[in-house]
Amino acid sequence: MERRVVITAEACICPIGRSAEQIADNLLRGVSGVRPLREDPVLGPYLHSRVFGTVDEPIEYDFARQHRKTMGPVSYYACQAVKELLERAGLEPDFIRSGRLGVAFGSIHGSPTVQREVYSKLLDGEGPGPKRIGAADYLKSMVHTTAVNITRMFGITGRVISSCTACTTGSQSIGFGYEAVKYGLQDAMICGAADEYDLTTVAVFDNLLACSTAFNDEPHRTPRPFDARRDGLVVGEGAGAVLLETLDGARSRGATILAELIGFACGNNGGDLILPNAEGVEATIRAGLDNARIAPGEVDLVSAHATATRMGDVVEAQAMHAVYGDRPWVTALKSYVGHTMSACGALETIFTLYMLERGIIYPTLNLEEVDPRCAMIRHVREPIEAELDTVAVQSFAFGGVNTCLLLRRFAP
Amino acid sequence: MTREQARDRILSILSESFEIENPDPDADLRAQHMFDSIDAIELLASIEDLLGRELSQEEKQRAVDIRSLNQIVDYVVELAGAGR
Numbered sequence: 001m002e003r004r005v006v007i008t009a010e011a012c013i014c015p016i017g018r019s020a021e022q023i024a025d026n027l028l029r030g031v032s033g034v035r036p037l038r039e040d041p042v043l044g045p046y047l048h049s050r051v052f053g054t055v056d057e058p059i060e061y062d063f064a065r066q067h068r069k070t071m072g073p074v075s076y077y078a079c080q081a082v083k084e085l086l087e088r089a090g091l092e093p094d095f096i097r098s099g100r101l102g103v104a105f106g107s108i109h110g111s112p113t114v115q116r117e118v119y120s121k122l123l124d125g126e127g128p129g130p131k132r133i134g135a136a137d138y139l140k141s142m143v144h145t146t147a148v149n150i151t152r153m154f155g156i157t158g159r160v161i162s163s164c165t166a167c168t169t170g171s172q173s174i175g176f177g178y179e180a181v182k183y184g185l186q187d188a189m190i191c192g193a194a195d196e197y198d199l200t201t202v203a204v205f206d207n208l209l210a211c212s213t214a215f216n217d218e219p220h221r222t223p224r225p226f227d228a229r230r231d232g233l234v235v236g237e238g239a240g241a242v243l244l245e246t247l248d249g250a251r252s253r254g255a256t257i258l259a260e261l262i263g264f265a266c267g268n269n270g271g272d273l274i275l276p277n278a279e280g281v282e283a284t285i286r287a288g289l290d291n292a293r294i295a296p297g298e299v300d301l302v303s304a305h306a307t308a309t310r311m312g313d314v315v316e317a318q319a320m321h322a323v324y325g326d327r328p329w330v331t332a333l334k335s336y337v338g339h340t341m342s343a344c345g346a347l348e349t350i351f352t353l354y355m356l357e358r359g360i361i362y363p364t365l366n367l368e369e370v371d372p373r374c375a376m377i378r379h380v381r382e383p384i385e386a387e388l389d390t391v392a393v394q395s396f397a398f399g400g401v402n403t404c405l406l407l408r409r410f411a412p
Numbered sequence: 413m414t415r416e417q418a419r420d421r422i423l424s425i426l427s428e429s430f431e432i433e434n435p436d437p438d439a440d441l442r443a444q445h446m447f448d449s450i451d452a453i454e455l456l457a458s459i460e461d462l463l464g465r466e467l468s469q470e471e472k473q474r475a476v477d478i479r480s481l482n483q484i485v486d487y488v489v490e491l492a493g494a495g496r
Contacts, residue, residue, distance in 0.1 A: 065431045066446040131466075135453035 004247035005181045006410060008255040009089035010350045011081045013194075014238035015053040015337045018084075024354045026336070027362035028383055032220035033337045034234050042116075043199040049211035051219040053236020053338025054197065067153045070139040072111025073196035077239035078146035079153050082190055085241045086154060090255070091188070100187040102158030104177040105147040105194070105241070106169040108342045112198040114141035146194050158186050164342075167305070168266070168397035169193045170240060171345025171405055175264035177244050178405075187249055193342035194239030201341060202235045208274070210309050211235070223308035223339070224366040225332030226317065226374040233307040236338030240346030242353075257410040258353050262390075263292025269400035276312045281319035281402050285394065288404030289323070294390065299328045299406075301361060301386075303348045303393045306332035307339050316394070317374040324377075328392075331380045335365035345395040349405060352391050356409050361386050413492040419485045425458045426481070437482045452478075459488055467491070 012018070015033020016026040026033075035054045037044060061068070061076050071079065082105075086096070095101060109115075118137050122129035139145065144162035151160060159180065163172040170193030177189030195201075205211045212232040215222035224230040250257055265287035269280030289296060302320060306313050313332075320330060333348045334340075340347055355361055363380040370379055393405040426432040432445045441447035456475060460467055471491060478484055 064446075066448070069450065131457070135450045135457075139450070 001184045002182055003184060005178050005244050005261045006247050006250050007242050007258045007261060007353065007407070008245055008250050009085050009243040010241065010258065010353055011085035011088060012238065012240040012347055012350050013055055013059065013077055013081055014240070014340065014347050015055055015236055018057065020354055023351070024358060027351065027354070028360065030365055031336070032365060033236070034219040034222060036219055037199065037202070038197070040199050043203055047199065047202055047206050048213045049202055049206050049232070049234070050216035051212060051222060051234050052197070052202065053234055053238070053340060055237055063153065067149070070136050070152070071149050072114040072140035072145065074107045074111045074194050075140065075145050075149040077196060078105055078192070078194040078241070079149055081192065081194065081239040081241040082150050082154065085190065085243055089243045097155045097157055099157045101156055102160065102177070102180060102186040102189045103147050103150050103156055104161035104163070104173040104180070104189055104191045105150055106144070106163045106173055106342055107146050107193060107195050108164065108166050108169060108201070110141045110143050110145045111196060112200050113196060116200070150190065156190070165399060165401045166397040167339070167341060167344055168395045168401045168403045169342030169345070170347070171349070171393065171395035171403040172266060174242060174244070174261070174346060174349060174405055175266055175403055178261050178264050181244050181246055188243060188245035190241060191244055192239065192241035192346040195237055195341040195343050197237045205233060205235060212308065221366055223335055225304065225306035225308045225335050225364050226313050226370055226379060227308070227367050228369040228371045230308040230310065230313065230371070232309055233334070234338035236340040238337065238340040238343045238347055240343050240350050242346065242349060259356050259407045260410045261405065262294070262408045263288050263406035264404070265291050266401065266403045269402070271400060273399050276315040276396065277400065278315045278318045278322070280400060281316060281396060282322050284402035285319060285323045285392070285404050288392065288406055292406040294406070296324045297327060298390050299324060299392050300388045301329045301331065301355065301391045303352050303391065304330050304332045305394045305396045306364070307334055312396070313371070314373045316396070317377050321376045326376060326378045328378065329361050329380050329384065329386070330377045331361055332364040333362070335367070345393065345403065345405070348395070349393050349407070352393055352407060356388050356391060356407065359385055359387055361388070413489065415485060415489050418488045418492065421462055422481065422484050422488060425455065429454065429458060435481050438480050440479045441481070442479065455484070459491070462488065463491055
């Protein structure tokens, strides 16, 4: 049994805003959410990259203590986004607790802030370290902390999927949630990902020479996907959540349908865990198109993974060109918010919903001079009015994981 | 430590760490204030700070059936006496 799956609500917290109106306006005006690093006496002095896609807006977490006590920052983000998602979705309380609604939500490695606190207690020499580890510290920091804090806070009893595949976490959440609904395992899924402000992630990419360092004094000018002067990724933070449900279910309750999710594929390069691989990416794109049962020529726009590393963007451009030629528009949305790690696939899917709804393609920011090695695809360099029908969202991760989601404007 | 002193300190801990204000002394804290097993472990750590000593595993096991403020106070007073 296969069922049509639609997206009926979205919510996000990201470096360029909280609401669809605010974020769409910032995308249209080319506003960047990349800012200088906050002070960090432990890691700060050792980092070459001094920029971060930062959520500076104060967020009101009006959660009860019994919910707050098991949350680190990443779960606050996730639960706040899902709280807003459920407020917008208008699901019946009985349905939320029925077991027919599940959660697919993750982060790259739980809460690094809490993990740092735990290791500080163990190593600071100020007392019996193990005894100072709090009863809730593991619940705050474990890999699936976002997913199960969501289930606890909202009383959700359906299946739990908590992907933790680095930068494909969010796209896998949506993809695996899509499969759960499509094949009748659940009637609806809350899908997404979150990651918190964390400089250990910056340190990891900094050490790999993958972080942007040339624009520390002008944070808004980096990252620069596909640009000749790009010099690496910019780590960011945020959370994105979407509600997937069956078309029939959405129709029967009169829900607003934002888009139909028509296909998903996930594959692996089958080799190196870091280096991007054009064949692997191309295979995943083709598998996504097969899953959606559409031809490459039907895709109007690709939201590229495009982290702005020197090699990754070239490999992705090659793979896209091999599948699509130069027909679809290509935009790289990390140019506005940085690489929000696990959340990127969810946030970029949500930004794509805004483009489908508004009929506007938001361009790749900071794309001033296209790298000749990336010039064979159809870049978007200024806002374009376009009646979009079908859109692909690509995400790739350390470990050689590749994903492709395909969305379509809903045609009743 | 007198019973009054223990009661005041526990009320203070319940307020500051668990946002529980002036509970009914005999009420089931779990049922009325969602005080769960995670909270119980945190409270035991606070009781260790209050007594200025580490509790044995046996002493901690005895707390498993505690449900109310009065039972917590009884437990602390008994431990304080035992440690004297």
